[in-house]
Amino acid sequence: MNINETFPSKYLKSHDLKGQAVPVTIEGVSVEELGEGDEKTTKPVLYFQGKEKGLALNKTNAKMIAESYGDETDDWAGKPLEVYPDKTPFRGEIVDCIRVRVPAPVASEGQGAVGF
Secondary structure, three states, X not given: OOHHHHOOOXXXXXXXXXXXXEEEEEEXXXXXXXXXXXXXXXXXXXXXXXXXOEEEOOHHHHHHHHHHHXXXXXXXXXXXXXXXXXXXXXXXXEEEEEEEEOOOOOOOOOOOXXXX
């Protein structure tokens, strides 16, 4: 029994990515209440085309998306994104997290292709 599957979540968690980067297309963003009791907070949640779970955005991920697609979340719909598992310091521990990045544009044949 996998303990992460014992407590299903409406929101995307690092273990859902199974160690892989996943290309997605943004469907939209909604503001939702997360947590319970004193931990309750309101955050933007990013949803993806063809995916059930949304990604509750933290400030780091929201700024990464806004850097490429602008501050208006309504303009993010239809834009490509990649979500990937990572680690981050949190309250003195190193914990699993999800990060986002905008995929690099694919160079046309003969145009801008760079070799290393």
